[in-house]
Amino acid sequence: MLVLSRKKGQSIMIGHDIEITIIDVQGEQIRLGINAPRDVTIHRKEVFEEIIQENKQAASTAISPDIIRTMRIEKKEDES
Amino acid sequence: MQLQTKHFGEITVNENDILYFPSGLPGFENVKKYTLLGRGETDALFFWLQSIDDPNLAFVVTDPFVIHPEYFVEVDDSETEELQIKDTEDVLTLAIVTVPQNIKLTSANLKAPVLINLQNNRGKQIIMKNETFPVKYYIMKE
Numbered sequence: 001m002l003v004l005s006r007k008k009g010q011s012i013m014i015g016h017d018i019e020i021t022i023i024d025v026q027g028e029q030i031r032l033g034i035n036a037p038r039d040v041t042i043h044r045k046e047v048f049e050e051i052i053q054e055n056k057q058a059a060s061t062a063i064s065p066d067i068i069r070t071m072r073i074e075k076k077e078d079e080s
Numbered sequence: 081m082q083l084q085t086k087h088f089g090e091i092t093v094n095e096n097d098i099l100y101f102p103s104g105l106p107g108f109e110n111v112k113k114y115t116l117l118g119r120g121e122t123d124a125l126f127f128w129l130q131s132i133d134d135p136n137l138a139f140v141v142t143d144p145f146v147i148h149p150e151y152f153v154e155v156d157d158s159e160t161e162e163l164q165i166k167d168t169e170d171v172l173t174l175a176i177v178t179v180p181q182n183i184k185l186t187s188a189n190l191k192a193p194v195l196i197n198l199q200n201n202r203g204k205q206i207i208m209k210n211e212t213f214p215v216k217y218y219i220m221k222e
Contacts, residue, residue: 011210014207038158043207051192052107054215058139058178058189059108065087068126068140068179071186073147073219 084135088117098132099196101203102162106192111137114203126177129194144175144190148218152212153193159206163186163197172196176205178216187216 004012009020018040023031034042083093099114111131117138118127125146131137144151152171165171173195175188190213196203 039161041159041207043209047207048106050215051205054178054189054192055105055107055139055176057180058176059137061140061179062181063179063183067127067183069118070122070125071179071183072221073125074221075114076197 083115083130083132085117085130086136086138088130091117092207093132094202095105099129099201099203102131103204103207105139105194105205106207108137116141129174129176141174141194142177142188142219144173144193146189147175147188148213148217151190153195153205153206154210154212155195155206156209160195160204163195163202163204164200165195166199167199170197170199172198175217177219184220185218186220187218188216190217191215203206 006012006022008022008025011019013019017037019035021033021035023033025031037048081093081095082089082123085091093115097115099116099173101112103109104111111133113132114129115132116127117130118124120125126140126142129139129141163171173193175190175193177186177188179186192205192207192215194203194205
């Protein structure tokens with residue numbers, strides 16, 4: 001892994017069109033600003049990994065379609 | 081075309097019903113082509129997003145607006161750019177359903193819905209940045 005030291009206000013470039021700027025540093029917490037092309041999706045890694053895990057779990061269901069088709073969900077009543 | 085499926089044996093899929101996911105789904109990035117099975121059948125609450133490339137890959141899906149009356153999708157334009165959406169009326173929104181061994185713990189992923197542009201059959205699973213809806217939204221009766 002490439003390791004770089006940066007100070008508040010400084011940036012790094014990834015390729016020619018992704019810029020990551022250190023906006024602020026407060027103890028353990030660092031605020032990053034990211035400029036990237038519109039087709040680059042950016043997520044916190046733990047959220048992305050949670051979705052991967054959930055998709056894998058969803059794809060590996062052992063319950064047959066015949067049972068799934070008969071499942072009835074809880075209808076949320078209108079609470080207003 | 082003829083298609084082998086995980087649950088429904090060999091079926092015939094119309095070319096017009098093939099959905100293209102340019103980015104795949106998170107965790108299944110290499111699988112780009114899917115089709116919907118069982119949608120539109122009477123009272124079909126659950127139906128299947130079946131991979132075309134991999135017969136063994138299928139997801140149970142449902143309509144998130146049916147299971148959660150206040151559901152909404154909020155997403156950056158950048159996330160939906162590859163779907164080339166011109167009119168939000170063209171978008172079919174699905175939630176992937178996880179059915180564990182104990183089916184009472186069945187949940188729908190409301191944080192990361194699958195959007196399909198029915199005008200061009202392009203699809204993508206997007207991840208909402210807001211914390212309004214959970215990855216595991218439990219949907220079964222007690």
